[in-house]
Amino acid sequence: MKVEKxxxxxWPLALFFAxxxxxxxxxMLVIVVLSFQxxxxxxxxxxxxxxxxxxxxxxxGLGVVDxxxxxxxxxxxxxxxxxxxxxxxxxxxxxxxxxxxxxxxLFFVVVASLIMPSIIVSLGIGLEFRLLDTALKAVFTAxxxxxxxxxxxxxxxxxTSALGAHLTWTLPFGLLIMFAIFNRFNPxxxxxxxxxGATPWxxxxxxVLPLIAPSVVGIGMFGFTLSWDEIARTSQxxxxxxxxxLELQGLTSTVTTPSIYALGTVTMVVSFxxxxxxxxxxxxxxxxKRASP
Numbered sequence: 001m002k003v004e005k006x007x008x009x010x011w012p013l014a015l016f017f018a019x020x021x022x023x024x025x026x027x028m029l030v031i032v033v034l035s036f037q038x039x040x041x042x043x044x045x046x047x048x049x050x051x052x053x054x055x056x057x058x059x060x061g062l063g064v065v066d067x068x069x070x071x072x073x074x075x076x077x078x079x080x081x082x083x084x085x086x087x088x089x090x091x092x093x094x095x096x097x098x099x100x101x102x103x104x105x106l107f108f109v110v111v112a113s114l115i116m117p118s119i120i121v122s123l124g125i126g127l128e129f130r131l132l133d134t135a136l137k138a139v140f141t142a143x144x145x146x147x148x149x150x151x152x153x154x155x156x157x158x159x160t161s162a163l164g165a166h167l168t169w170t171l172p173f174g175l176l177i178m179f180a181i182f183n184r185f186n187p188x189x190x191x192x193x194x195x196x197g198a199t200p201w202x203x204x205x206x207x208v209l210p211l212i213a214p215s216v217v218g219i220g221m222f223g224f225t226l227s228w229d230e231i232a233r234t235s236q237x238x239x240x241x242x243x244x245x246l247e248l249q250g251l252t253s254t255v256t257t258p259s260i261y262a263l264g265t266v267t268m269v270v271s272f273x274x275x276x277x278x279x280x281x282x283x284x285x286x287x288x289k290r291a292s293p
Contacts, residue, residue: 035258036054037051037258039053043258054259054261055262062251065250065251074228076159077159077163077166078224081163084167085222086223089178092178093179093182094204110175113169125165125168125233129160129161133155136152136155154239156237162237162239165234165237174219174222177222178219189207189211193206213285214283220278225275229267230245244267245267248264251263
């Protein structure tokens with residue numbers, strides 16, 4: 001059998017691609033390997049033993065930092081961001097299928113946050129909520145609501161300012177994906193449903209949604225993963241608590257054991273689990289769509 005000759009540029013491009021993959025995933029591989037150091041292991045190679053010692057240490061806690069609470073906060077925020085991103089992206093995608101007055105302006109307003117530096121967005125949101133705090137305190141004082149004023153802390157929080165900060169990052173991506181989906185969507189399916197007497201809601205539920213479901217699942221994955229590891233947009237807008245990435249960032253200057261690598265491995269595993277579940281669900285929906293008559 002004659003072997004096809006490789007073109008002259010094949011090996012240089014192959015080496016460049018291999019170097020790119022190594023540069024992209026090499027740091028993650030190093031973190032995972034070092035997290036399995038033995039009890040006497042340090043933060044660098046070579047490995048001194050092989051064990052789960054630092055994962056047990058992580059479960060016991062890292063000083064005053066409550067890793068479990070930070071993990072729950074990040075999971076909760078990520079799930080809420082995922083749901084809100086999916087709902088608003090789908091609704092916006094449906095709305096933009098028709099000609100909207102001021103639609104171009106609205107679109108540019110939505111995607112403008114992708115242009116602004118993340119830390120500036122975070123600072124702006126944090127300032128807005130601090131101004132809101134000042135206004136509310138003035139209202140409570142003027143109305144003589146002393147009890148409310150004494151218990152009032154701040155409107156900055158996980159599901160207020162931090163949620164808004166994350167949505168400035170996830171919603172533009174969701175909207176752009178929905179534009180791509182509906183750009184190639186065949187409206188003849190909806191017209192056939194209407195001809196058969198379906199209402200707009202029935203047409204969306206039984207025709208449109210099943211067809212776009214795999215892509216909607218992908219938007220949900222984007223929403224969760226982008227929120228899960230976000231630091232810059234969270235840093236100035238979350239208030240008195242921290243998410244897991246912020247705790248991880250703070251621990252890099254105080255923790256000098258492989259426990260920090262174990263924590264990085266755990267966060268990475270959660271991300272890959274979410275992506276794996278998403279891909280599996282998307283493939284299941286795609287196969288069901290193809291199998292349906």
